[in-house]
Amino acid sequence: MNCPDPDLLTLVASLDSRNEADESEVLGDWTLDELRQHFSSCTRCREQSDDWSASLGHWQEVDLVRAGDFDAAYFEELAGTVERTLDGLEATHTPIKLSDRRLGQTWTAAMMSIAAVALLGLGLLWQKAEPTGETTPLTETSPRTSGNLEGELEAQGREIGRQILAAASAGDGEGYGEGEGLWTSADLLSPSADDEYDYFYSTSIHDIVDSLETDEVRSIISRL
Amino acid sequence: MSDEEVESATRVNPALLEQIHDGDRAAFSALIREHQRSVFFLSLRLTSGDEAFARDIVQKTFLQAWTHRASFRGEASFKSWILRIASNLAKNELRKAWRRREVASPPDEGEKGLSFGQPGPKNAFEQLAHGEARTYLRQAVDKLPNQQRRVVLLRLYEDLSFKEVGELCGISPNNAKVNFHHAVKNIRKFLAAQGVAA
Numbered sequence: 239m240n241c242p243d244p245d246l247l248t249l250v251a252s253l254d255s256r257n258e259a260d261e262s263e264v265l266g267d268w269t270l271d272e273l274r275q276h277f278s279s280c281t282r283c284r285e286q287s288d289d290w291s292a293s294l295g296h297w298q299e300v301d302l303v304r305a306g307d308f309d310a311a312y313f314e315e316l317a318g319t320v321e322r323t324l325d326g327l328e329a330t331h332t333p334i335k336l337s338d339r340r341l342g343q344t345w346t347a348a349m350m351s352i353a354a355v356a357l358l359g360l361g362l363l364w365q366k367a368e369p370t371g372e373t374t375p376l377t378e379t380s381p382r383t384s385g386n387l388e389g390e391l392e393a394q395g396r397e398i399g400r401q402i403l404a405a406a407s408a409g410d411g412e413g414y415g416e417g418e419g420l421w422t423s424a425d426l427l428s429p430s431a432d433d434e435y436d437y438f439y440s441t442s443i444h445d446i447v448d449s450l451e452t453d454e455v456r457s458i459i460s461r462l
Numbered sequence: 463m464s465d466e467e468v469e470s471a472t473r474v475n476p477a478l479l480e481q482i483h484d485g486d487r488a489a490f491s492a493l494i495r496e497h498q499r500s501v502f503f504l505s506l507r508l509t510s511g512d513e514a515f516a517r518d519i520v521q522k523t524f525l526q527a528w529t530h531r532a533s534f535r536g537e538a539s540f541k542s543w544i545l546r547i548a549s550n551l552a553k554n555e556l557r558k559a560w561r562r563r564e565v566a567s568p569p570d571e572g573e574k575g576l577s578f579g580q581p582g583p584k585n586a587f588e589q590l591a592h593g594e595a596r597t598y599l600r601q602a603v604d605k606l607p608n609q610q611r612r613v614v615l616l617r618l619y620e621d622l623s624f625k626e627v628g629e630l631c632g633i634s635p636n637n638a639k640v641n642f643h644h645a646v647k648n649i650r651k652f653l654a655a656q657g658v659a660a
Contacts, residue, residue: 248643252617293650296588298618300595302507302603308499316517317494320524324487327525433545 241283242268242276251290362456479536490531494524497541500620501548507615508552510600519555519611538629545620546630549612587658595658602652609633610645617642 242250246266250273253265277284345459474482474493481489501523505516526547527534534543589594603611609631616627617638628638 245643247645248646249639251646252642290646292588294618294646296595297649300592301597301619302596302600302615303503303511304596305503313495313498313502316520317491319517320498320521321487321491323521323525324490324528327529408615441469455558 241264241280242273242277244286247287248290250287251294270292285375473538474534474536474540476536479534482531482534482657490524490528493540493544497525497544500541500545502547504545504615504620505552507603507619508549508611509556515552515555515559519548519552522555523552526551539626541620542622542626542629545616545622549616549630553608553612590658598653598656598658599649601656602649604643605652606648610641610648613638613641614645614649620633 243266246268250265250270253270268276277287341433478489478492482493498520500550501520502516505519506605508512509515523544523620527544534540587598590598606614612631613627616622616630617624622630624635624642625640628635631638633641
């Protein structure tokens, strides 16, 4: 008699309680109907299959846990606990306000501030310059004169920014402000920072500039 | 009902899925109530009755499911998806617990160490009181390698197809069948060695 592989019988036993139309491949070369026909004529295979079915059925009935100890009220309470956990998650996940953003994301703010400092410095320079017989345009006397005044100012502003940062941080070794997540000079000058304006950063730049004496600003500018 | 029909019936309604993707907590709450028992009992069985652990896994599972709800596209049944999350979380938590030596045995992936001793006299397992039978069954399942344990629990107690079991365990359906076959044979060997042949 052509009997199925005995190992197949453990799998067949797990099929008994279900309509396994989509699990026909479980049986390999046999269909469920063919197996049942075989069992009707092969006592040994039928007994082995029944034996496995009985074991599996009993293991399911005994279970590893006492499921009956956990009633509907228990699961209602558990669902409530899950809901409160999700409420807690949503309560802490508030949108980040612009003012809370790390300074490392404000390249445009940095450049605007540096340009402001550059203009301030140039304004001070004009104010304190010795009067001469002639007034010459800035572009003719600046050693870095080029046709693009805006570009020149930006370059000079960037340099002034570096100097100011170095001066501001020299005393205490810190970057602007306090705590975590604030810019270091490397972050400030990194082109990877994004373009959004950061109020906290620009305020700090202005505070630093305001705190410098005129002579200090002239000294920085004269090193350009 | 065929496997396909069952799976189709257990798939999340597209309108409900859209509500969940849109952040509708009430819609998600309905799924919590529908599936928390499966998650709870799977976790409970994996730890042979650690209720606190099972509750923890339920919370973490639905928290993960909610956080990553956008990744569930409704192609598989929600039950399969949620049990997969639960199964992976339980596996990780059990490993951590073992590292902290809070559980007795390390997770092992092979059949080494499955020694059952000599079979004792044959007593009918079916004749034992449920409590006593449950103790033996727990011991037998605890001795299984992790993959066999997960496969047999999912197949026997969650009524999943071998295809779904394979997806949950990250193995092929054929591999799931092989693991199931070895698992039930090992359980029987252990019970026979304890003198309670089943």
